[in-house]
Each structure stands twice: as C-alpha cells, then as structure tokens.
Amino acid sequence: MRFSLNRELLLKPLLLVSGAVERKSTLPILGNILFDIKGQTLTLTATDLELEMVAHAQLDNQGTDGKITIPTRKLLDICKSLPENSLLTFNAEGEGDSVKLISGRSKYSLSTLPAEDFPNIEEWKGDVEFKLLKSDLLRLIESTHFSMANQDVRYYLNGMSIESEGHEIRSVATDGHRLAICKISNDSITLPARQVIVPRKGILEIIRLLAPVDEEIQVYLGSNHLRIIDTEFSFTSKLVDGRFPDYRRVLPRNGDKVFVTDKEQLRQVLSRASILSNEKFKGVRLNFSNALLKITANNPEQEQAEEELEIDFPYDELEIGFNVSYVLDVLNAIKDDQVKFTLADANSSVVIEGAASGEALYVVMPMRL
Numbered sequence: 001m002r003f004s005l006n007r008e009l010l011l012k013p014l015l016l017v018s019g020a021v022e023r024k025s026t027l028p029i030l031g032n033i034l035f036d037i038k039g040q041t042l043t044l045t046a047t048d049l050e051l052e053m054v055a056h057a058q059l060d061n062q063g064t065d066g067k068i069t070i071p072t073r074k075l076l077d078i079c080k081s082l083p084e085n086s087l088l089t090f091n092a093e094g095e096g097d098s099v100k101l102i103s104g105r106s107k108y109s110l111s112t113l114p115a116e117d118f119p120n121i122e123e124w125k126g127d128v129e130f131k132l133l134k135s136d137l138l139r140l141i142e143s144t145h146f147s148m149a150n151q152d153v154r155y156y157l158n159g160m161s162i163e164s165e166g167h168e169i170r171s172v173a174t175d176g177h178r179l180a181i182c183k184i185s186n187d188s189i190t191l192p193a194r195q196v197i198v199p200r201k202g203i204l205e206i207i208r209l210l211a212p213v214d215e216e217i218q219v220y221l222g223s224n225h226l227r228i229i230d231t232e233f234s235f236t237s238k239l240v241d242g243r244f245p246d247y248r249r250v251l252p253r254n255g256d257k258v259f260v261t262d263k264e265q266l267r268q269v270l271s272r273a274s275i276l277s278n279e280k281f282k283g284v285r286l287n288f289s290n291a292l293l294k295i296t297a298n299n300p301e302q303e304q305a306e307e308e309l310e311i312d313f314p315y316d317e318l319e320i321g322f323n324v325s326y327v328l329d330v331l332n333a334i335k336d337d338q339v340k341f342t343l344a345d346a347n348s349s350v351v352i353e354g355a356a357s358g359e360a361l362y363v364v365m366p367m368r369l
Contacts, residue, residue, distance in 0.1 A: 002063035003037055004089040007103070011079050013044050013055030014072075016233050019205050021072045022048035027119075032069035034118045035090075037061055045118070046072065051202055052121045054234040067115035068092050070099055078108055121236055126220025126227060128164055130189045134217050134230075138210040140171045141203060143360045144180035146329045147173040148200050156242030159199040164191035164221070172247055178326045179247055180333070182360040196221050197244055202237030209235060251363065252349045255342035257315045259288070260355050263339045267331045269307040273297040274324040276305040283369045284324040288343075289317045297324070320346045321369035327352070330362040 014033070022030045025048065034045040042057045082088070082103050092099040092112065101108040141160065149157035152175065161172040167190060170183040198206075206228065210217075220227040228235045273284050277297035287294040293311045298304040320343065331339065336354030343350050352362040 001037065001066040001068065001092045002090065003042070003059045003061045004087055005042070005057060005059040007079060007082055007084065007086040007088055009057050009059070010042075010088060013042075013057050013232070014076055014079060016055045016209070017044050017046040017053040018072055018076055019208055020046040020048055020051040020053040023073075029069060029113045029117050029119070031072060032113055032118070033072050033075070034115060035068045035070060036115075037067070038065050045120075047119055047121065048201075049119060050199060050238050051205055052236040053205075054236075055232060066092075067118075068099055069113045069115050069118055070110055074110060075101075082106065121225070121238075124222045124225055126222045126225075128192060128194045128221040129219065130164070130169070130186075130191060131216045131218055132169070132184075132186070133213075134210045134215050135212045136184050136186075137217060137219070137228075138207065138212050140169065140182050140184050141206060141210075143182035143333050144171045144173040145203050145207065146333065147175060147178050147180035147362075148203065149175035150200065152176070156197055156240055156244055159197045159240045160203050161195055161197055161244040161247075162221070162226070163193075163195045165193045166190060172244070174245065174247060177323070177365050178330075179250065179363040180330075180360065181247070181362075184359070194221055195244060196226060197240035197242060198226050198237055199240050202226070205237070206235065209233065250349075252342070252344060252351055254344045254348060255351055257288075257313070257318065257343040258340060259311055259313050259343075260338050260340045261293075261309065261311055263331055263334060263337055265309060266339065267328065269295055269309055270324055270328055270331070273305045273307050274328070276303045277324055281367070282323045282325045283321050283367050284327075285319060285321050285369055287317070287319045288313045288315070290314065318343065318346065320350070321367040322350070322364060323367055326364045330364065333362075334360065 036043040040061050042059045044055050046053050086103045089102045090099055097112055098109050099112050152158055163170040167185050167187050168183050172181050218229040224239055226237050273295045276299055277284055278299045284297040293309045295307040330352050334354045336356045338355035340353050340355045349363050349365045
C-alpha cells in the first residue's frame with residue numbers, strides 16, 4: 001500500500017477529525033485515525049465510541065486499496081512541522097505493523113494497529129432529517145451551550161436538548177440554576193415533534209466544526225444518534241439516553257416588572273463588580289429603585305464594590321441577588337444592543353431577553369445573599 005498527497009490536502013481533514021480522538025483512552029486504537037484508501041480517495045475516520053468524525057482527501061494512489069490506522073497526535077505534529085506544500089508519501093508494505101512516511105529528506109516510521117480492530121459506529125437511518133444554514137445551527141447552539149451542566153449526576157443535564165416541531169427547531173440547556181432556550185423558524189421545513197439530548201462533548205465539537213456562513217448543512221436525528229453531513233465532513237454523535245426535564249413548567253409566569261437597558265453598559269458594571277465578589281459563589285446584589293440600579297458585591301476579605309446605573313424602573317423598590325457569572329454569560333450571548341429583564345420579586349427567577357429579537361430566552365434563579 002503506497003500513496004502520496006500534498007501536506008495541505010492532508011492537514012485540513014486531519015485537523016477536522018482529530019477532535020473526536022480520545023487522548024486518555026484505555027483502548028489504544030482510539031488514539032489512531034483510520035486511513036481507508038479506495039482508488040484516488042482517502043477517507044479518514046476518528047472515534048471515541050461516543051463521537052465519530054469522517055473527512056475525505058484526494059490522493060495519488062500508487063498501490064492497492066487498503067486500510068491502515070496511524071497514531072493521531074504524532075502524525076498531526078509531523079504534518080504541522082513539515083514545510084508548506086511538502087509532498088508526503090506513505091508506504092505500508094507487507095503485513096508489517098508500521099508505516100513509513102517520507103517527505104523530501106525527512107523519513108519517519110510510525111507504528112500502526114490492525115485496521116480490522118478499528119470500531120465503527122453501526123449503520124443507522126435518521127428518522128428526522130432537515131437542512132439548515134450553518135450560521136443558523138451555530139447560532140442555535142452558541143446561544144444556549146453555556147447553560148449545559150458539567151459532570152452533573154443528573155447525566156441528562158450534561159448535554160443539550162435539540163427539538164423539532166413544525167417549522168421550528170429549538171435548543172434548550174439547563175444546569176438546574178439557569179435555563180437557556182433558543183428557537184429558529186424556517187418555513188421551508190415541516191418537522192415532526194422530536195426531542196433528543198446531544199452530549200456536552202458532541203455540542204462543543206459541533207461549535208468547533210461549524211463556521212458562521214450561509215451554507216446549508218444536512219442534519220439527521222435517529223433514535224440513538226445525531227449526524228451532521230457537510231461537503232467536507234460527516235459528524236456523528238451518540239445521544240444521551242434519558243428524559244430532559246419539562247422546562248416549560250419552570251418558566252416564570254408572574255413577572256410584572258420589566259426594565260430595558262443598554263447591554264454593554266450593564267455588562268461592564270457587572271464585570272467590574274464581580275472582581276470583588278466571593279470567588280466561590282460569585283454573588284452580586286442588585287438594588288432597583290425608580291431611576292437607579294445599584295450593584296454591590298463583597299467577599300470574605302471584607303472588600304466591597306459598588307456600581308450605579310441609571311435606569312427607568314417605575315415600580316416598588318426591589319433587591320435581588322444573582323450569581324454574576326450566570327448573568328454575564330447571558331449578556332455575552334445576546335446579540336441585541338438592548339436587553340430586557342422581567343422580574344417579580346426577590347425570590348423569583350428573572351427572565352432575560354434581547355429587547356428586539358424574541359429568538360432566545362434566558363432564566364436565571366436568584367441567590368440568597
């Protein structure tokens with residue numbers, strides 16, 4: 001088996017699939033990438049048994065078709081350090097357990113593992129499929145992904161709920177203290193009602209793979225998997241087997257105090273106040289009065305921060321505490337220049353939205369300070 005290709009032609013698909021490689025795996029073969037040569041096409045596959053990434057490259061095949069697995073990290077480091085536009089020639093002769101890589105005067109011998117041992121995510125059919133712009137899918141996920149739980153014992157929270165219904169696709173994430181919902185409507189699609197939970201690692205990998213461009217991408221939802229197919233790659237993630245909580249029941253309905261303010265101003269004062277908040281709990285106090293919002297934070301070292309912001313708040317005075325990190329995450333995700341807060345009282349969750357677009361909605365629970 002002998003084939004050659006340009007460094008740049010290999011580096012792009014190699015970087016694409018390397019995100020699915022498990023670094024600390026008990027199965028050594030999961031640290032390798034499967035090279036599958038058929039004619040002049042090279043297919044690269046990487047998996048950690050939860051995610052699978054497939055990408056393609058065109059090559060000059062001087063030998064027979066075949067399969068081989070090569071250590072990902074070492075091959076990636078070699079490719080990155082070779083000069084631009086180098087020609088790479090791979091040679092795996094006979095039944096040996098190594099592959100020779102030659103580029104100019106550079107020669108490497110890399111150990112391989114048997115290709116037949118490489119795990120393959122079983123073939124499956126998606127029962128819900130639709131096309132979406134990459135920019136829309138990216139916005140849907142980036143608007144909510146920060147609210148996913150991380151290593152929560154309620155394993156179904158360590159991921160994102162992707163839902164389809166009619167002309168609408170929704171993403172929902174919660175860690176029990178905050179909730180983020182984003183929805184996108186597309187009149188050109190009509191979808192059945194479906195809800196799947198994509199694990200945290202899969203969501204972060206999708207963010208890495210997608211660019212905010214107006215190119216269509218194909219999405220398949222199956223009973224156990226989600227698959228995204230692009231011209232350059234195919235990405236498959238297993239789904240979390242569990243029931244996502246009924247978030248509609250926790251949406252606050254009693255909010256009767258609404259105030260709108262400049263997002264960037266509010267973000268800056270909260271960022272400054274957070275410097276002196278308790279490092280563990282990140283609590284800040286918000287005191288609302290008719291024309292003024294006073295933000296205070298303190299920590300166990302008896303240090304204190306106080307910030308003021310002029311606002312229009314024609315209601316009774318209100319004091320409420322929040323984890324400032326949760327509010328800042330929301331403000332960073334909202335694209336509008338103005339943000340709208342809907343409050344009820346000191347013990348009720350607040351609803352935060354962009355003042356202009358109703359695409360995303362965020363709920364943050366209060367803190368007792």
